[in-house]
Amino acid sequence: MFNEEHNLVPLRWAMVGGGRGSEIGHAHRAAAHRDGLFQLVAGAFDLDADRGRAFGSNLGLDPDRCYADYATMFAAETQRPDGIQAVSIATPNSTHYAISLAALRAGLHVICEKPVTFTVAEAEELRVEAQARGRVFGVMYGYSGFQMLHQARAMVQSGELGQVRVVNMQFAHGFHSQPVEQASSGAKWRTSPSVSGSTYVLGDLGTHIFHAGQYITGLKVERLMCHRQSFVASRAPLEDNAQVMLQYKSGAVGSLWASAVNAGSMHQQKIRVVGEKASIEWWDEYPNQLRYEVQGEPVRILERGMGYLAAEDAGVSCNRIGGGHAEGFFESWANIYHRYALAMHDAEARQQGTASVDDTQSNVWYPDIDSGIEGVRLLECCVESADNDSRWVTF
Ligand SMILES: NC(=O)c1ccc[n+]([C@@H]2O[C@H](COP(=O)([O-])OP(=O)(O)OC[C@H]3O[C@@H](n4cnc5c(N)ncnc54)[C@H](O)[C@@H]3O)[C@@H](O)[C@H]2O)c1
Numbered sequence: 119m120f121n122e123e124h125n126l127v128p129l130r131w132a133m134v135g136g137g138r139g140s141e142i143g144h145a146h147r148a149a150a151h152r153d154g155l156f157q158l159v160a161g162a163f164d165l166d167a168d169r170g171r172a173f174g175s176n177l178g179l180d181p182d183r184c185y186a187d188y189a190t191m192f193a194a195e196t197q198r199p200d201g202i203q204a205v206s207i208a209t210p211n212s213t214h215y216a217i218s219l220a221a222l223r224a225g226l227h228v229i230c231e232k233p234v235t236f237t238v239a240e241a242e243e244l245r246v247e248a249q250a251r252g253r254v255f256g257v258m259y260g261y262s263g264f265q266m267l268h269q270a271r272a273m274v275q276s277g278e279l280g281q282v283r284v285v286n287m288q289f290a291h292g293f294h295s296q297p298v299e300q301a302s303s304g305a306k307w308r309t310s311p312s313v314s315g316s317t318y319v320l321g322d323l324g325t326h327i328f329h330a331g332q333y334i335t336g337l338k339v340e341r342l343m344c345h346r347q348s349f350v351a352s353r354a355p356l357e358d359n360a361q362v363m364l365q366y367k368s369g370a371v372g373s374l375w376a377s378a379v380n381a382g383s384m385h386q387q388k389i390r391v392v393g394e395k396a397s398i399e400w401w402d403e404y405p406n407q408l409r410y411e412v413q414g415e416p417v418r419i420l421e422r423g424m425g426y427l428a429a430e431d432a433g434v435s436c437n438r439i440g441g442g443h444a445e446g447f448f449e450s451w452a453n454i455y456h457r458y459a460l461a462m463h464d465a466e467a468r469q470q471g472t473a474s475v476d477d478t479q480s481n482v483w484y485p486d487i488d489s490g491i492e493g494v495r496l497l498e499c500c501v502e503s504a505d506n507d508s509r510w511v512t513f
Pocket residue numbers: 134135136137138139140141142143162163164165166187188208209210211213231232233258259260303304307322
């Protein structure tokens with residue numbers, strides 16, 4: 119069960135991006151504040167400096183700590199005895215690398231949105247920088263805080279499915295079936311290569327379910343092939359639909375469908391893992407359930423919060439309330455932020471040469487820079503394949 123009690127002082131935390139009207143800024147603030155482990159004390163929230171300052175003040179921040187841009191914020195905050203310790207970066211994709219690097223160099227723990235960078239080389243540079251400085255680098259795969267994904271992983275790892283044969287993944291919504299970017303700034307940058315990067319739906323959506331697949335199965339991808347299209351022609355060269363075939367080193371195979379033109383669909387973010395003996399299936403529109411299908415037996419629907427589920431990580435639970443109550447997107451995000459906070463306190467303790475905050479809370483799992491790198495590697499390989507007549511590309 120979830121443990122609310124801790125003796126940890128909230129981390130002094132800032133945001134870059136996530137300003138007024140942004141899609142994902144509120145999710146970061148809600149998740150970070152949920153358990154009292156972070157306190158928002160500063161921000162460079164917006165490309166428009168005045169709007170960003172006004173927004174920060176409205177959130178209750180000291181106006182002196184609502185900055186015009188991230189560079190000014192990092193420079194000013196490092197001079198303060200009560201300066202920020204951690205920052206979340208919720209800006210469009212093209213800015214992640216430069217802001218993350220500057221944050222690490224300012225000695226901060228970083229939580230960055232996905233896709234974490236444009237290239238694997240950039241993401242690897244961030245890993246080196248974070249490791250050299252003993253900083254936590256989280257990548258915001260927010261769905262990975264759902265208890266049933268952790269249950270799925272436990273079932274695969276304990277052999278309940280037998281050897282994994284097939285991993286079927288999709289994240290295919292229908293909200294951009296028409297050229298909505300003409301009226302929506304959030305959709306506009308997603309379809310602009312200079313801001314979005316070399317992909318649209320593969321990076322925006324595919325990286326999420328790919329991460330879930332990697333987390334649940336632990337399988338290593340050997341090679342892949344990708345086919346991508348722009349059904350709304352003005353989006354070319356960026357795809358609004360893509361299909362990927364995967365071969366894993368174990369001999370298992372997989373597929374991934376990412377789409378924003380799946381007309382009528384809300385999210386359709388799903389994963390099905392097929393083993394020799396049984397299969398499991400999870401769908402983010404019904405996140406509290408996990409289908410468990412043993413060959414020759416009736417289907418079982420496992421429910422979140424129940425005693426029959428696998429034991430959770432010591433000291434960190436993804437189960438906030440007993441079974442029967444619905445948990446959702448915001449709980450999942452809060453679970454991830456909770457893990458980031460524990461990891462950051464652990465890193466601080468290690469750096470000061472003191473024992474970890476609590477032995478049960480050291481080495482806590484969270485979506486880290488390695489997960490971010492794998493996501494960017496997926497994108498690089500998909501683009502190489504798709505742009506070369508869908509040939510197989512070594513991962
Ligand atoms: N993890 C998820 O589930 C999830 C969901 C949505 C978006 N995202 C990711 O979050 C990021 C932001 O997406 P969004 O949809 O919120 O975008 P958005 O366009 O809605 O908002 C971006 C915000 O960042 C600000 N901004 C842009 N450049 C800035 C800069 N240099 N300094 C300070 N502020 C700046 C903008 O003014 C705006 O407030 C993207 O990388 C996206 O892929 C992730």
